[in-house]
Amino acid sequence: MNKQITFNLPVKDLNKSKAFFSALGFSFNPQFSNESAAFMVIVDGSIHAVLSTEAFFKSLIGKPVVQAKEANEVVICLNCESREEVDRLIAKAVAAGGRTPHPPEDHGFMYDQGFEDLDGHLWNLVWMAPQT
Template identity: 75%
Template sequence: MSKQVIFNLAVKDVEKSKAFFSSLGFTFNPQFSNERAAMMIIEEGSIQAMLTSEDFFQSLTGKPVAQAKEANEIVICLTCDSREEVASLVEKAVAAGGRTPHPLEDEGFMVSQGFEDLDGHLWNLVWMNPASRTTQASQ
């Protein structure tokens, strides 16, 4: 059976969050978007994020909404196709108002760097050298 991952993130302003993630190249499914939530497509058909207004998010859970700028709730890790894609997405995020919580980490076989979005959610971007996977698998 084919699975999809859809996760919800509470945001202060749905439109500002849509603009932020649009500037990184993500698109949105208007069929599942309105003024209270927007479905962001990360990988067509398999990974989406619902950017949900804090009040709507709280109505779904009945719990207080964690303030991601004050405490870590989750780190969302996305793989990238190249070192350049990692650098480009981080650069776009910073230009759109995000920040980098740590410098680029280069392990030779893997590069990672992240960004914090407008609401403080942490996104880690990783590129792993395909040649290193082949080498590790044969050991």
């Protein structure tokens, strides 16, 4: 089995969402993108997201699209290499129009904070202390 993750997220405004995630340092593969969807590279070769217009997303699932600002089904969690990377990405998310639903949590062995993107999808950034 090829160990890659690609998940799909519905967005209200594809161009604004692309600008938001570009500000966080994510890139887009134009080969797999069009006016209805953008293939976002989170970690090259292993983690990707497809940002889809709500209409296109709905055509894929055949049922109503949950409005993430009102209800959530999932929290997307990404591991970071350091506490500083968590803080840096959170600052970029806020500067690009996202919001933080809670302050950072420092458990000593783990540090995390989340952000809500423009469409209300929840992302959690985590640093875990190396095991000794």
